[in-house]
Amino acid sequence: MTVPAVGALTALAALLCLTAALGACGRRAACTASDLLVASRGVTPWWNASAISGEYISAASFLGTAGLVLAYGADMLWLPIAAAAGHVLLLAFVTAPLRRSGAYTVSDFAEWRLGSRAVRRIVTACVCFIGWFYLLPQFEGAGVTLRVLTGAPVWAGWAVVVAVTPALVLSGGMRSITMVQAVQFWVKLAAVAVPAAALLGLWHMSGGPGPLGDGVPRFDRTTRVHMRTDAAVTVPADVTVTARGRVDGARRDGGPLALAAGRHTIGRGTDVVFPAGAAVPHAERLPAQDAGTWAMPFARGEEHGLYRTYSAMLGVMLGTMGLPHILMRFYTSASGSAARRTAALVPVLLALFYVFPALYGTLGRLYAPELLMTGDTDAIVLLLPGRMLPGAPGSLLTGLVTAGAFAAFISTSCGLAVAVGGTLAQCARRTDPAAFRAGVAVALAAPLALLPGTGAHGAAGLVTVALGVSACSLCPLLVLGIWWRGLTPAGAAAGLLAGGGLAVAAGAARLCRAAPAGWPAALLAEPALLIAPGAFAAMVAVSLLTRRRVPRHTDRALRRLHCPPDPGTGRRAGPRPLVPPDRPFIA
Incomplete structure (x- = not known):
């Protein structure tokens, strides 16, 4: 076994030990349904913001962003910007009202706001599809990491994530994974920042070529x-x-x-x-760009490139507002104001992280250009330390990066498993913890069964599929449900079925490589620019046609969402608010 492989496995073992210790601390404190689903609503803003950032920095952020910059250049820097913008919109329009609703899951909120079990079931289906699409890149990223660094089969990485995730989630639920995710965010930040700073300093001291090189990438040695x-x-x-x-x-x-x-x-x-x-030859799906084209947005003249870019940005931005595992985190805040403070901290923490993947992509163009030929661009973060710094120092940095990568896979998978498992259990109205365990099993088993048949896809590409479904289904529901009195159950159902159904179909076609060329390919790859506005329009139009079916408790529900407690009495202004009809169904 090579020295980098030993370093990577050692770092992975150390991370798993740390994760087990943190999970055990949460497990001792988790004994109720409130602990399992929302950590008893007692997570502080700083701790919660770290946990949310740990959840959001998934395989797509840790591996995929650098790979996209390596392959496509400056165009891909819009995606982190769109993610940060999505959190700003989440802060402005969703977080505090959603926390004041008192719901446990997005499905709980939908039924409480609209009084419809049918809408609840549709939302539950949307949550499942988003979670399954989002879990695919976590499994694939784990498989790629172990394959590239140790030569292990891809299923070995899947096995690590599938073994660790239920062990954490089933033992302590949200309370257990909160501590894990918060600490793992700082592990991921250190894992990406320390090697990046060392490699950047090494490049500067070695007097290497300019960061863009000259013309298309070239091999600097045999x-x-x-x-x-x-x-x-x-x-x-x-x-x-x-x-x-x-x-x-x-x-x-x-x-x-x-x-x-x-x-x-x-x-x-x-x-x-x-x-x-x-x-350097390029994989057929990747463009061969000279330095100027690589460094300038929209310069490579990609077919329908402007549409693709704006559609991807809109999908990431609106999709971030509707991600169920991120939304569920705000239910753990003590109050609406605490949820707002949490959401304000998240973009700051994400900005700290996203500085570094662009550096890996840029240096990779110089020191590991063969990844453009093999198509393994997501591996640039893993391979660059050993490529630029051979020997023991490079192996240490490779081990640190490996720990950060698996922290990304595990923390995001845990959040998704709790969101999907809790939503399924709540929808079933089961009163025993076995329902939550069964939901977690379904959350992990479905994408694992689909993964062998989806082919090779970049982590970022797989995550954009999940974000697209979120942007076209849950985002319209939350925005209109919180801010528009006229939303009816029929309107919500129409928008969810139209937007979510079309987005899921486009994502499935993309995974199966069924897209033709031209505009159909662009629309299937990035459908949010058309489907998301259509979902909003469908909800509004059908609600206007069925305006007599606005729920009778709507005014009281909106007062609860938008009237914070009186600071002197702790009670809400105005008449007594509507109490959510749903209780936690897990004992």
Whole structure:
């Protein structure tokens, strides 16, 4: 076993021990349904903001953002900005009213606000699909991490996440994972910041090339590339290589091979050695960009690129407002004002983190360009420390990055498991803890069963599917349910079915690689710009057509959402508010 592999496994073992210790602390305090679902509503703003940030920094943030910057350049920096903007909108429009509702889950809120069990069931289905789509990149990221660093099969990474997540969630629920997620946020921040600072300093002291290089990426030395899967690549310029394996359908025995500029196929297990200075071939799905194109937004002339960018930004921004595992965290706040303070801290913490993935993507263009050929761009954060700093120091940094990566997978998976499992249990109105356990099992089993058939997708691409479903379903429901008196059960159901159903169908088609070329491909890949406004419009239009069916308790519900307690008496202003009809169904 290589030295980096030993360092990675050691760091993983240390992280699992720390996680077990933190989970045990929460487990001793968790004994009621309120502990399981909302940590007894006693989490402080700073602690809760750290836990929310730990949940949000998933595989897509830790691995995917740097990989997207490496592959596509400056265009991808809009996605972290959209995520931060989504948290600002969440702070402005959702957090405090949602906390004042007294609900335990988004489904509880929907039934309390609209008085409809049918709407509750539709919301529960949306929560499940969002959670399942969001869990896919956590499993895939774990598999990629262990495969790249240790050579283990991808299912080994899946097994680690699937084994640790229920152990934490079922033992203490939200109270148990709050401490884990809060501490793991700072582990992730250190894991990405310390190596980035060291590598940036090393690059500066070595007098390396400018951060963009010249023209398309080139190998700075003779480089052997091992293809782990069958791939089609685009060679930018004629080059003579040595190849052992299958190239363009023919078996090669390790002798010289001239590759003309253009498309070539390379078989799984093939080794190709490129001379120093050769232009780096790119996986067929990735654009080959020169320095200027890579550094400028919209410069590469991608088909329907402007639509794709704005649609992705809207999906991430609105989707962040409706993520069930993030929303459920605000129910753990002691009051609406505490939830608002929590939401105000989250963008600050996320901004601290998102400074660093762009550095990895930029340095990766210089020091690990072969990832553009293999398509494993998500691995840049894992491989760059060992590539720039060989030996024991690089192995230590690789171990730190590995710990941060698995902290991202585990903390996000725990939050999703609690959100989906709790929602299913509440919807079933079961009074025994077995319902919560069964819900958690369903939350983890469904994406695990789907993962082998989805093919290889980047972590960020998989997360945008979940965010798209959230943007087109739960976001319209929350915004209109909190701020518009005229929303009716029929309107909410129409918008949820239209928006959520179309978004789920587009996501499933994307995962199955069923998208054709041209506009259909762009619409399936990034549907939020069309579907999300359509979902809002459907809710408003059907509600206007059924305005006589506005729930009778709407005025009292809105007073509860928007009237904070009187600071002198602790009571709310105005008439006595409506008490939510739903109690926690888990004893």
